[in-house]
Amino acid sequence: MELDAGNTAWVLASSALVLLMTPGLALFYGGMVRAKSALNMMMMSMVTIGIVSVLWVIYGYKLAFGYEANSQWYGSFSLSGLGDAVGELANNGGVYPIPLLAFAGFQLMFAIITPALISGAIADRAKFFSWGVFVAIWVTLVYFPVAHWVFAFGNKVGDTVTGAGFLASRGVQDFAGGTAVHINAGAAALALAIVLGRRIGWQKSPMRPHSLPLVLLGAALLWFGWFGFNAGSALAADGVAALAFINTQVAAAGALIGWILVEKIRDGHFSSLGAASGVVAGLVAITPACAYVAPWAAVVIGLIAGAICALAVGLKYRFGFDDSLDVVGVHLVGGVIGSLAIGFFGSSAANSLGADGLFYGGGTALLGKQALGVGLVAAYSFIATLIIGFLIEKTIGFRVTSDKELGGVDLSEHAESAYEMGGILKGGR
Amino acid sequence: MKLVTAVIKPQKLDDVKAALRAIGVKGITVSEVSGVGRQGGHVEVYRGAEYPIDLLQKIRFEILADTKDVQPIIDAIVKSAATGQIGDGKIWVTSVEEVVRVRTGEKGSAAI
Numbered sequence: 001m002e003l004d005a006g007n008t009a010w011v012l013a014s015s016a017l018v019l020l021m022t023p024g025l026a027l028f029y030g031g032m033v034r035a036k037s038a039l040n041m042m043m044m045s046m047v048t049i050g051i052v053s054v055l056w057v058i059y060g061y062k063l064a065f066g067y068e069a070n071s072q073w074y075g076s077f078s079l080s081g082l083g084d085a086v087g088e089l090a091n092n093g094g095v096y097p098i099p100l101l102a103f104a105g106f107q108l109m110f111a112i113i114t115p116a117l118i119s120g121a122i123a124d125r126a127k128f129f130s131w132g133v134f135v136a137i138w139v140t141l142v143y144f145p146v147a148h149w150v151f152a153f154g155n156k157v158g159d160t161v162t163g164a165g166f167l168a169s170r171g172v173q174d175f176a177g178g179t180a181v182h183i184n185a186g187a188a189a190l191a192l193a194i195v196l197g198r199r200i201g202w203q204k205s206p207m208r209p210h211s212l213p214l215v216l217l218g219a220a221l222l223w224f225g226w227f228g229f230n231a232g233s234a235l236a237a238d239g240v241a242a243l244a245f246i247n248t249q250v251a252a253a254g255a256l257i258g259w260i261l262v263e264k265i266r267d268g269h270f271s272s273l274g275a276a277s278g279v280v281a282g283l284v285a286i287t288p289a290c291a292y293v294a295p296w297a298a299v300v301i302g303l304i305a306g307a308i309c310a311l312a313v314g315l316k317y318r319f320g321f322d323d324s325l326d327v328v329g330v331h332l333v334g335g336v337i338g339s340l341a342i343g344f345f346g347s348s349a350a351n352s353l354g355a356d357g358l359f360y361g362g363g364t365a366l367l368g369k370q371a372l373g374v375g376l377v378a379a380y381s382f383i384a385t386l387i388i389g390f391l392i393e394k395t396i397g398f399r400v401t402s403d404k405e406l407g408g409v410d411l412s413e414h415a416e417s418a419y420e421m422g423g424i425l426k427g428g429r
Numbered sequence: 430m431k432l433v434t435a436v437i438k439p440q441k442l443d444d445v446k447a448a449l450r451a452i453g454v455k456g457i458t459v460s461e462v463s464g465v466g467r468q469g470g471h472v473e474v475y476r477g478a479e480y481p482i483d484l485l486q487k488i489r490f491e492i493l494a495d496t497k498d499v500q501p502i503i504d505a506i507v508k509s510a511a512t513g514q515i516g517d518g519k520i521w522v523t524s525v526e527e528v529v530r531v532r533t534g535e536k537g538s539a540a541i
Contacts, residue, residue, distance in 0.1 A: 206480040208473065267474045277476060313476045326476060 004097035007236045014232025018109035021225035028218025028337040031211040036125040036260045036408025039417040044119035051135050054110045063144040067155035067163025074145045093153025114181045120325030121189035122196045128413040130398045152182040169355040172373035176233040178288025178339040179377040186332025194390035199323035219276035224284045230290040244290040246300035253278040254302025255282025262310040281309035284334030289342045296347035305337045343367025430525040431499050437510040437518040448509035458491040468516030487524040
């Protein structure tokens with residue numbers, strides 16, 4: 001097979017789009033916390049880009065996408081060896097006419113944003129060094145293997161496939177990461193919120209978002225980057241990519257409307273935070289389904305995800321866990337909705353590589369597979385993260401002292417302040 | 430000599446400034462303050478969670494005046510700052526022992 005320039009260009013451009021999502025997430029999360037911890041919130045995302053990129057080049061790529069061990073559960077324990085791959089084409093259940101390095105770069109961006117998503121659950125109270133240690137361990141023990149289960153279709157030579165992932169080889173459909181990225185991050189967020197415990201004054205003193213314009217800017221960058229996330233996952237500039245692209249747009253739009261309608265009915269107002277949150281919830285939900293459903297179904301999935309996630313973010317108050325920025329309510333719940341929705345709305349007419357769900361006469365077979373993917377990833381991620389989190393808490397400590405928490409982690413962890421707010425007396429003239 | 434202190438709604442800042450200028454008041458000090466009175470606070474809602482905001486933003490005027498000028502100043506502020514709604518604010522007057530102009534050292538009424 002010859003390398004295709006158009007496909008390669010799209011995958012490279014998509015990779016850059018997906019990278020931009022992580023700084024976008026930093027703004028989305030950063031605006032949602034109080035001013036005294038805005039920089040720390042953003043830095044948790046930024047340092048994740050650094051750590052995961054380095055690990056990816058050393059061993060992460062092979063642990064996720066290697067096939068040499070011929071295992072369903074992990075790629076292979078070896079150096080990534082990307083320096084030797086120049087000129088090789090990507091092979092993931094068949095050869096794609098794009099460079100292996102383009103595929104490796106694209107997948108790296110997914111490995112970066114997944115742990116960054118978790119950081120929203122532990123706003124205002126984590127030791128920054130411990131967060132870095134957590135990211136390194138978590139991607140190694142959780143993300144890289146789970147990416148193998150879901151995204152690795154194996155090395156196909158002739159009719160022989162080696163090293164396909166457990167869920168991928170069973171026909172569980174997850175086009176761009178509803179399970180591997182969002183359920184994975186959401187379940188891990190729940191575990192870490194439990195490990196670190198509630199913030200001082202949670203539910204007593206107001207913890208208002210300090211800058212909703214930053215939140216909206218972040219949501220806009222996430223939305224923009226998500227076209228690379230979903231449409232880029234076609235690994236080609238073709239009709240499937242276009243389907244994923246349009247579905248991404250309309251699902252986000254549907255969820256925006258769904259979320260703010262719930263707010264209007266429940267709270268009396270359409271809020272800007274609700275609009276931004278709805279967009280992200282819709283993007284999360286359509287991620288696994290974007291190439292398997294018709295655009296009308298994407299709208300429905302978006303509306304449902306927006307409305308349900310708007311209700312789900314209240315669960316933390318009922319159960320008493322301080323998932324500060326609602327990673328569970330948006331990413332876990334949205335990921336589950338989207339992954340299961342394929343079992344209902346999946347259509348082989350929309351995409352010949354897809355399967356028919358319940359509404360298209362496919363019966364419950366696909367829904368069952370989807371439930372397997374949802375359950376396995378959620379359970380593994382939650383339990384593994386709980387263990388990793390408690391080990392870090394018991395050894396180097398995960399939470400800052402109460403003095404530092406009250407004074408703000410920007411000051412204690414970074415010796416910086418996000419804004420000069422003191423006026424003349426503090427030299428702000 | 431008296432100090433007139435007035436706490437008013439932020440949106441009335443320009444009206445009160447104009448009203449004071451119209452009656453010939455030359456010196457004012459304005460600061461942004463927070464407080465609560467009979468109006469109470471308000472409630473903001475983020476992702477369905479209600480946050481009561483009990484301290485409201487207000488504007489505080491401080492005006493030094495000769496005793497004879499106090500009543501017109503009070504009248505001007507009341508007229509320009511009132512909306513008729515709860516939360517319009519308060520005005521109070523205190524006696525001042527001495528006033529000194531820093532540039533010249535003038536004292537008393539001459540320094541106002």
